[in-house]
Amino acid sequence: MKPSTPTLDSLSTIHADGSRQFVQPSDVHGPFTFWRRVAALALLVIYIALPWIPVNGFPAVFLDVQERRFHFFGLTLATQDLWIGFFLVTGLAFSLFFVTSLFGRVWCGWTCPYTVFMEQLYRRVERWIDGDGPARRQLEDAPWTASKIARRVFKHGVFLLISAVIAHIFLSYFVSIKSLYEMMQHSPAHHAKAFGVVLFLTGALYFSFSWFREQFCIILCPYGRLQSALTDDNSVVIGYDKKRGEPRGKATVEKPAGDCIDCRRCVQVCPTGIDIRNGLQLECIGCAACVDACDDIMVKLKRPKGLVRYDSYVGLQGGKTRLIRPRTIFYSIVLLVGVVAFTFAVTRISPLRASVVRMGGASFYVDSGIIRNQFQLRVINKRNAESTYKIELVGSVPPSLKIVGVDQMITLPAMGEDLKTIVLTLPQADYKEHFKFRIKVTDAARGDSNETRVMEYLGPDPKAAPAAALNAKDFIH
Amino acid sequence: MTPQSPNNGPVLREHSYDGIQEYDQKLPNWWLFTWYITMVWFVIAWVAYYQLNLGESGEEQVDKALANIKAIQLKELEKLTDEKLWAMSQDEKVVAAGAATFATTCVACHGTDLSATALSATPDNPKTKVKVKLPGLPLNDTEWKHGGTPLQLLSLVRKGAPDLTKGMPPWEPQLGLTRVVEVVSFVLSKHKKGEPVTLAADSPLKPGAAAAPSAASAATPPATAPAVPTPAGK
Numbered sequence: 001m002k003p004s005t006p007t008l009d010s011l012s013t014i015h016a017d018g019s020r021q022f023v024q025p026s027d028v029h030g031p032f033t034f035w036r037r038v039a040a041l042a043l044l045v046i047y048i049a050l051p052w053i054p055v056n057g058f059p060a061v062f063l064d065v066q067e068r069r070f071h072f073f074g075l076t077l078a079t080q081d082l083w084i085g086f087f088l089v090t091g092l093a094f095s096l097f098f099v100t101s102l103f104g105r106v107w108c109g110w111t112c113p114y115t116v117f118m119e120q121l122y123r124r125v126e127r128w129i130d131g132d133g134p135a136r137r138q139l140e141d142a143p144w145t146a147s148k149i150a151r152r153v154f155k156h157g158v159f160l161l162i163s164a165v166i167a168h169i170f171l172s173y174f175v176s177i178k179s180l181y182e183m184m185q186h187s188p189a190h191h192a193k194a195f196g197v198v199l200f201l202t203g204a205l206y207f208s209f210s211w212f213r214e215q216f217c218i219i220l221c222p223y224g225r226l227q228s229a230l231t232d233d234n235s236v237v238i239g240y241d242k243k244r245g246e247p248r249g250k251a252t253v254e255k256p257a258g259d260c261i262d263c264r265r266c267v268q269v270c271p272t273g274i275d276i277r278n279g280l281q282l283e284c285i286g287c288a289a290c291v292d293a294c295d296d297i298m299v300k301l302k303r304p305k306g307l308v309r310y311d312s313y314v315g316l317q318g319g320k321t322r323l324i325r326p327r328t329i330f331y332s333i334v335l336l337v338g339v340v341a342f343t344f345a346v347t348r349i350s351p352l353r354a355s356v357v358r359m360g361g362a363s364f365y366v367d368s369g370i371i372r373n374q375f376q377l378r379v380i381n382k383r384n385a386e387s388t389y390k391i392e393l394v395g396s397v398p399p400s401l402k403i404v405g406v407d408q409m410i411t412l413p414a415m416g417e418d419l420k421t422i423v424l425t426l427p428q429a430d431y432k433e434h435f436k437f438r439i440k441v442t443d444a445a446r447g448d449s450n451e452t453r454v455m456e457y458l459g460p461d462p463k464a465a466p467a468a469a470l471n472a473k474d475f476i477h
Numbered sequence: 478m479t480p481q482s483p484n485n486g487p488v489l490r491e492h493s494y495d496g497i498q499e500y501d502q503k504l505p506n507w508w509l510f511t512w513y514i515t516m517v518w519f520v521i522a523w524v525a526y527y528q529l530n531l532g533e534s535g536e537e538q539v540d541k542a543l544a545n546i547k548a549i550q551l552k553e554l555e556k557l558t559d560e561k562l563w564a565m566s567q568d569e570k571v572v573a574a575g576a577a578t579f580a581t582t583c584v585a586c587h588g589t590d591l592s593a594t595a596l597s598a599t600p601d602n603p604k605t606k607v608k609v610k611l612p613g614l615p616l617n618d619t620e621w622k623h624g625g626t627p628l629q630l631l632s633l634v635r636k637g638a639p640d641l642t643k644g645m646p647p648w649e650p651q652l653g654l655t656r657v658v659e660v661v662s663f664v665l666s667k668h669k670k671g672e673p674v675t676l677a678a679d680s681p682l683k684p685g686a687a688a689a690p691s692a693a694s695a696a697t698p699p700a701t702a703p704a705v706p707t708p709a710g711k
Contacts, residue, residue, distance in 0.1 A: 009486040010502055016487070018503035215507065360646045365612065367644070372612050374585075374646075404585065404595060404611055419651075421585040423612055 005267075005275065011283070012273040013214060022140065023214060023273040025123075026133035026265075030292025039110055040120040047113070051172040057384040057414075063174050069382070069415060075346070076382045076415075080353055087345045091338040098331040100230040102323060103310075104237035104280075108224060109287035114208070114216060119271065119287070121162055122209040129155045133268060159210045160202065167201035214272045218283050228282055233313040234322045238286055240266075240277040240308050241316055248277075259307050265297055266290035266308055276308055352389065353380040354441040356452040359421065364458045371431055371459040372404075375422045377452070379441055381412040388412075388444045391422070394451065395437035400430045401457070409444065424457065431459040550654055557658070562627035565658070566665035575663025578656050586613030586644065591667055612644055614677075616664050624682055625674035631661045639681055 006012035013021050053060040056074040063070050070077040077084060099106060108115060129151060130136045142148055171194060172180045188195040208216060217224055231237060245260035260277070267275050269290060272283040276290045294308040312321040359374040366372075381387050388411045393401065404423050412418055422439065435457050442449040487500040525531040533541070565571045580589070587593050593615040594608045614622055623633045634657050637647035649657050676683050 007486055009500060011505075014503070014505045016503065018506040018509060020506065212507075215505065219505070219508070360650070362644075365644045367612060368610070370612075372644075374644075376651075404609065418581055421582050423585040425612070 006270075006273060006278070007275075008278050008281065011218065012275075013218070020215075021273070023271060024133045024136040024140070025271045025273075025289065026268040026293075027127060028269040028289050028293045028296075030295055032288035033292050036110055036288065037120065040116045043111060043113075043116050044120065048169055051169065051177045059172075059176055061173060062176055064176070065174055067415070075349070076351070076384070077349065078353060078380055078382055080355075080380075081349055084342075084345050084349065087338065087342040091335075091342045094331065094335040094338045096227070097230055098328065098335045100227045101232070101235055101327050101331050104231050104235050105224065105227050105284065105286035107227065108217065108285035112223075112285075114221075115285060115287065117166065117205070118209055118213060122159060123271075125158050125162065126155060129158070156206075156210060160206055163202045163205035163209070164198070166205055167198045170201055171198055214283070217285050218272060224282075224285070231280075232325075232327060234325055236310050236312050236315070236321060237280050238276060238284060238288060238291060238308065239280060239311050239313065239316045241306070241311075242277075243316075243318060245277070245307050259298070259303050261297070261301070263297055265293040269293040280313070350450040351381075351383045351446075351448050352387065352441060352443060352450050353382065354378070354439060354450045354452045356422070356439050356455055358455065364460070366428060366460055369428045370425050371428050372423055372425045373457050373459075375424070375439070375455065377420045377422045377439055377441075378417065379410065379412060379420065380417045381415060384414045386411060386413050386416075387446070390442045390444050391420075392440050392442070393424075393437050394440045395435070395454075397435065397437045397457070398426060398430045401426045401437075426457070426459065428459070428462075431462060433462070434458050553654070557628070557631070559627045562631065562658075562661060562665060563670045565662040566627075566668075568662070571659050571662045572666045574656070575659035575661070575666075578652065578660050579663050582648070582652065583613075583660065586611050587616055588613070591615065591617040591664070617667055619668075619673055620675050620677050622677040622680045622682075624676070624680075627661065627665055630664060631658065634661055 013023055015021055050061045051059045058071040060073050061071065068079045096107060126136065130139055139148060168180065175194065183191045183194055245258045247257050248260035248262040249257050251257035266277065270276065271287060271289065272285060274281050274283045290308050291310065295305040298305050298307055315321040355378045356375050359376050364371055364373050379389060388409055391403065391408050391410065393403065402425050404425050410418065410420065436454050437457060438454055439452045440449055487502045490499050490501050588595050588611050593611045593613045595611055596608060623629060623638065633645065635647060635649040638645035
């Protein structure tokens with residue numbers, strides 16, 4: 001089939017009848033491709049290694065959904081710390097805004113896991129088995145011979161294997177490598193849910209990377225659309241120098257031509273099947289394959305590199321790219337606010353957590369001239385070590401207010417959680433009006449402390465109660 | 478005549494809003510298929526859920542699950558007898574679990590030694606410790622306010638004191654049935670089967686003459702020898 005020339009009017013990956021035109025991008029070499037490969041390799045190593053590296057007794061990143069503890073490089077968060085996630089997500093969004101306004105969709109081309117898996121794993125396997133772009137296109141159109149079937153079975157087998165490995169590593173972020181290995185030694189029925197997750201993920205990854213491919217980036221990914229809206233004429237994107245390149249084609253004596261010889265190399269290497277010479281397009285994921293492809297040709301022609309290059313629209317028109325402009329200033333301010341808020345939020349995370357509720361039943365009890373209020377104190381030890389805590393009351397409380405019954409020192413095992421009944425007694429004579437207090441829990445050895453929210457101590461209205469004098473005999477044997 | 482795009486591409490639709498026009502393009506087939514799937518799914522779901530009432534709604538599922546939990550609990554409760562609770566009070570594992578719950582939840586009012594007292598320093602003399610009465614009732618004697626049979630104890634811990642203003646709250650919602658049974662087993666482990674049960678002077682069970690004897694007879698199973706009064710922990 002003759003490849004159609006990509007236009008701005010329709011997607012080059014969809015035929016007019018709605019059927020799919022598969023893109024078979026040719027291989028490309030050059031500095032951007034090399035560094036992109038290095039970056040992808042580093043990202044893959046990080047992705048695979050994180051669940052294996054123990055930090056403080058847990059994997060470096062371990063989202064323990066079962067125990068509801070989330071470990072990040074030794075920092076342990078409980079479900080109650082989920083509010084941090086707000087700053088994390090907004091912080092990431094603002095950094096993305098900032099980077100995008102400066103350099104376009106570098107995230108998509110260089111770091112997005114989808115691109116990394118697609119270009120550096122699946123596409124490379126395909127290249128290894130089926131050859132370069134033209135060979136693949138030829139094989140696609142070839143009749144179903146035994147050799148084609150064998151190749152297809154082998155290729156999809158490897159695809160499924162890679163998908164299964166990625167899915168297993170993904171699961172290990174949530175269950176840890178150790179228990180994943182234990183699960184793998186049993187029959188799938190033992191861990192039907194975990195097995196189902198891996199099965200589903202394997203299927204989804206296989207579908208995405210063997211068939212769906214660039215359709216995800218072009219049509220499905222909201223991130224890509226969002227990023228496209230964040231660029232302006234001064235954002236550095238991948239562009240074609242029209243002034244230098246046009247008119248493209250062969251130069252003749254009567255018709256001088258630009259530097260573009262219309263070799264279509266940039267179109268052949270594009271993983272989303274566009275012609276970069278049509279300008280910045282929604283499909284462009286900023287992978288720089290066309291930059292390397294064109295530079296290669298320019299070197300061969302002994303012409304200067306950079307006919308297709310990283311530059312802004314303004315820069316391509318011959319102007320000077322302004323990196324500092326209202327948009328980038330605003331995004332960097334918002335980014336800074338996000339970073340400060342996140343840093344502050346992280347420092348606010350205490351390795352222990354205390355929370356209190358009033359116990360069910362009446363709000364106060366009066367017995368033998370003693371008022372008592374009953375509370376339930378929940379203490380969570382987020383450290384991976386046994387800790388002993390001191391319980392005390394803070395606020396302007398009467399000196400005769402006592403915590404009774406419970407030892408004022410409690411010990412919790414590593415990552416332990418306990419619910420303690422706290423009974424506070426106060427001689428009725430000392431009760432003037434309701435007052436506020438907090439319960440403070442302090443790590444006796446390390447000094448970390450956490451205070452509960454404000455609670456109120458309640459009792460009978462002293463003006464309404466009969467003036468019964470406190471009799472010590474009532475409560476001391 | 479419909480206008481064409483410059484390079485024989487898609488057909489431009491005739492309408493125009495603020496000078497913006499659109500091409501008449503086909504949706505990708507895979508996208509179209511997701512739409513067909515939702516249509517098929519709609520028919521299946523509509524027939525199954527709304528016409529044939531085959532499936533259960535989410536609410537029904539939750540109600541059913543809750544009813545199921547309740548039924549299982551009720552079944553377990555029916556299985557529990559004084560005998561069984563006494564037997565559990567001899568099971569070290571159950572008692573240890575009950576002791577742990579007691580230590581965190583009950584000691585505040587009933588004391589570490591079940592005597593409802595605690596040693597505490599007085600404000601005037603911090604060196605000497607005096608015995609302070611705690612809010613709860615002692616559990617280490619044979620005098621009971623709300624009945625001393627295992628099942629009566631169990632019901633008290635589960636549902637709380639009949640007069641909730643007196644302090645003993647219902648613990649089942651907090652602890653769950655299992656832990657309540659464990660705590661009761663722990664308290665029973667400090668007692669002996671067949672020891673006399675006397676009702677406190679202010680016991681609400683006392684004036685009702687019918688209730689008290691039956692409770693007493695339940696505490697003393699007919700098969701065992703006459704009870705030998707054993708002072709437990711006092």
